[in-house]
Amino acid sequence: EVQLVESGGGLVQPGRSLKLSCAASGFTFSNYYMAWVRQAPKKGLEWVATISTSGSRTYYPDSVKGRFTISRDNAKSSLYLQMNSLKSEDTATYYCARRAASLDYWGQGVMVTVSS
Amino acid sequence: DIQMTQSPSFLSASVGERVTLSCKASQNINKYLDWYQQKLGEAPKLLIYNTNNLHTGIPSRFSGSGSGTDYTLTISSLQPEDVATYFCLQRNSWYTFGAGTKLELK
Numbered sequence: 508e509v510q511l512v513e514s515g516g517g518l519v520q521p522g523r524s525l526k527l528s529c530a531a532s533g534f535t536f537s538n539y540y541m542a543w544v545r546q547a548p549k550k551g552l553e554w555v556a557t558i559s560t561s562g563s564r565t566y567y568p569d570s571v572k573g574r575f576t577i578s579r580d581n582a583k584s585s586l587y588l589q590m591n592s593l594k595s596e597d598t599a600t601y602y603c604a605r606r607a608a609s610l611d612y613w614g615q616g617v618m619v620t621v622s623s
Numbered sequence: 624d625i626q627m628t629q630s631p632s633f634l635s636a637s638v639g640e641r642v643t644l645s646c647k648a649s650q651n652i653n654k655y656l657d658w659y660q661q662k663l664g665e666a667p668k669l670l671i672y673n674t675n676n677l678h679t680g681i682p683s684r685f686s687g688s689g690s691g692t693d694y695t696l697t698i699s700s701l702q703p704e705d706v707a708t709y710f711c712l713q714r715n716s717w718y719t720f721g722a723g724t725k726l727e728l729k
Contacts, residue, residue, distance in 0.1 A: 551710065551720055551721070551722045552667065552712075552720040553720065554717065554718035554719070554720070557718075568717065608672045608673060608676070609669055609672040609673070609678075610669065610712070610718075611672070611678065612669075613667055613668070614666060615665075616666055
């Protein structure tokens with residue numbers, strides 16, 4: 508069974524940093540691109556980052572480019588999202604997702620609140 | 624950037640009713656269109672990918688169709704457990720989600 512479990516969320520002040528983790532199991536992690544998607548409270552979904560199987564290629568929308576960094580450790584079957592210079596508009600639930608034909612499996616999400 | 628417009632935003636339907644949800648892209652997305660179901664407090668769950676391919680374990684009452692800029696999710700016979708918000712996602716150029724259709728029972 509594919510499982511993705513996010514951790515590392517919490518309350519953080521504007522301008523500070525936070526690192527999210529996603530532990531994967533039930534599939535060969537190194538064979539799949541992975542992604543982060545977020546959902547602001549009572550809002551829609553927004554793609555945040557994608558990473559290739561080896562980690563050599565990463566992709567971001569303009570809204571987070573230069574502030575967020577996606578990475579992975581295939582030996583640990585883990586995905587990460589380093590978030591710097593956080594803004595109030597980054598407040599959201601962050602989901603990690605496996606990318607196959609689509610974003611086919613998602614974790615349960617972790618809440619990040621950016622507030623002073 | 625490709626914009627995705629879902630309609631209606633809200634839909635109320637009866638058990639057993641046929642339900643159709645729509646998603647319109649701002650440009651041709653070459654059938655790279657997926658549908659997700661999100662129940663309250665849960666993560667989104669993939670229903671259909673590439674317009675009309677049913678994801679593993681998804682009941683056959685769900686189906687998808689479309690091409691170009693216009694896509695549809697159909698539930699052939701609405702069940703109580705289908706109450707949820709449904710999102711479309713285009714993957715033709717990066718990723719853009721629609722704003723969602725909230726489906727409730729009448």
